[in-house]
Amino acid sequence: MSFDLSRKIFNPLEDYLGVVMQQGRVQTDADWNTLVAQFKRRLQAGSLDTFGPSAVPRETADGFLITGSATDPEIGAGRLYVDGLLAENHTETLKWDARLAETSGTARLSGARLDAAPTGPAGTTPYTDQPYFPDPPALPADETTLLYVDVWQRDITYLQDAGLVDAAVGVDTTARQQTVWQVKGLTGVGDIDAGTPDVDIPGWLQ
Incomplete structure (x- = not known):
């Protein structure tokens, strides 16, 4: 809407x-x-x-760093700038950021304490548990897959977030814009590495 x-x-x-x-x-x-x-x-x-077009800040050097196995990768906590848009992987782990004076970590949404132990790997989000990518496709084990981060902004109204309805008046008064991200996989890329030019990656520029 x-x-x-x-x-x-x-x-x-x-x-x-x-x-x-x-x-x-x-x-x-x-x-x-x-x-x-x-x-x-x-x-x-x-x-x-x-x-420039993409950068990971020094303060969150592992932001969106891909670790783990080829079929079950983990996405590092932190921030990433793509085309000037700020994407942030909060992960579940609770952590106090003194510079921003805020608590990060999605576990706080369920009322968890700051000293509570995380339920998943510290500082990462599983590929299969991305906040803005429910049920991502399985990654193949028998071929090379290029993982990349897709970042964009979307409009949010009370239809997506009921919390935007003002309880005092019973209707929504404002809406929101949100930056979302997804780690996706491009298969069929052949024998490539981090130094392969974009034009030489099959399907990348399509």
């Missing part, structure tokens, strides 16, 4: 850097959403200019 918007007026060619509220004026969704769009573009453009 798409957002219920009056209009979209953001234009990056105008080089506006903010939206200023004036007293006594009628407030509309368009102005607020324009501010969000300006902020999003600034973050994405800044990330692209700083890191």
Whole structure:
């Protein structure tokens, strides 16, 4: 379901850097959403200019690192920037991040304590248990598979997240945009390695 918007007026060619509220004026969704769009573009453009098309920060050096077996890989906890978008694998393990002043780890969603022992391998997410990729296809054991991370943004309304309904008024008041990721496998790539140019990987540029 798409957002219920009056209009979209953001234009990056105008080089506006903010939206200023004036007293006594009628407030509309368009102005607020324009501010969000300006902020999003600034973050994405800044990330692209700083890191390039893809990068893993030093603070989470194992972010999306693939370990384990060929048929049952594990995905490392941490952050990854793809085309300026921030993807984050939180994993289940609870951990306090002093710099961001937050607790990471999906176990907190079930009310687990910070000192609770993780139920899975520390710092990884199984390929078969990805948060945004239910029931991924099995990976073959008899051929080389190229694993890659697909990152995009999607719109979320109260139909996907009932928590967006305001209990005080009984209806949704806002919606959300979400960055999601999936680790996928490309089979039939033949004898390749990390140094193989993209154009030489069968099926990669299709």
